[in-house]
Amino acid sequence: MPNDPVPELLSRATKLLEREFAALPAWESIAIDGQMTGILAEVAHRLGNNYPYFHPLYAGQMLKPPHPLARVAYALAMSINPNNHARDGGRASSEMEIEAVRQIAAMFGWTEYLGHLTSSGTIANLEALWVAGQVAQGHGPKSRIIGSDQAHYTHQRISAVLRLQYSAVASDQHGRLDLAALDAELRKGDVGTVVATLGTTAIGAVDPLDEILALRERYGFRLHVDAAYGGYFKLIQESLDEPARRAYSVIDHADSIVIDPHKHGLQPYGCGCVLFRDPAAGRFYKHDSPYTYFTSHELHLGEISLECSRAGAAAVALWATHQLLPPVPSGEFARGLAQGRAAALDLDRRLRADTRFETPAAGPPELDIAVWKVKAESPELSSQIAKKVFDACAAQDLHLALVQLPLSWFAPANRESNAQVTCLRSVLMKPEHQAWLDQIWQRLSAACTELNLH
């Protein structure tokens, strides 16, 4: 947080916003009470009890610091605290949401669509599967949802909430949905929706969307793409390896797409996004509200979303970020994604050359997540040592993550085994990770030396 530009930018912008309302009669705002300063001192102290997510040596979970501009825009909007349910609650921020979502849809090549922000990827996926379930009602018994065993765990839970049957099919050695396993399920004739993940949570695997689309031609089903994590990699698809490039190149054929600006899009939490290729999906949301929708004949976002109140500030922050860093190929934002990916490939190369570790036999990361296991006599021992490495790295101020992965990904001879092994995982999603990779490697190496790993 050194040289944090947020306080000064916010102070200037707040004065400008105050001018917008200067014509109102004077009124008493809440006075600063001495207690507030004391409470905030305690808040600052308590917030110190966190991993330093903002620092390049935090290279663990999917946590990318919001851009300072997004933080300022969000905080500025909080002076108004708009609610994007209806224009009654957030006129400017509703318009900003519509504009920002249009830019996200354009990234996937969609100009005609239905879409809006949500408070999370989970809610965005819930909406997509809810619409899928409504569509399936018109198609007799074809309502089962299929995802891979690497799809985000919430798909199963969402399906249970929606009272739709959900089955997880096997993934292959790359962590991608296994096409033969999918084909076997499709032959049963009851599948209504397939969830393809572009960027799995564990390792950033990219499901073979092009081949899933070929199966859609044959069997007919709805295709939902969960790109909550990996969606923005569409911008640098040309630099990805061939299978991922093929998958991203056909993403516009999906029926619905979820992408989370609060993951890779430099936004504070509370910013997911769902898009439907067919704008007619709006008919399922049709409802009336006795309380709102009075102040404008224009679309109110609550008319096309399941949630009611939703932070307009999230839309303001995203809109502002898009002005500075538009989500377009070859721009500064896309360059940042490429830097994180370069860092992951660099880390993977170093791990592959080091006898203390084992990396997935299928090859290097598809996006920007590296995973590796510690070489040991047994999976149990390897898992135990991974936890020790995790702690020893943290003591060196390097923060990694742990993940359970199939042992067979590391030893293909064990293909039939269901054994899992605890591995180390590093999500290298900050552009700065590329420049910091030497530091990351030195600290990982030092931690392993300390543990006497050879």
Ligand SMILES: Cc1ncc(COP(=O)(O)O)c(C=O)c1O
């Ligand atoms: C692929 C994928 N889908 C969905 C989600 C859920 O998103 P959220 O945590 O925003 O609810 C995640 C979260 O990591 C994810 O990685």
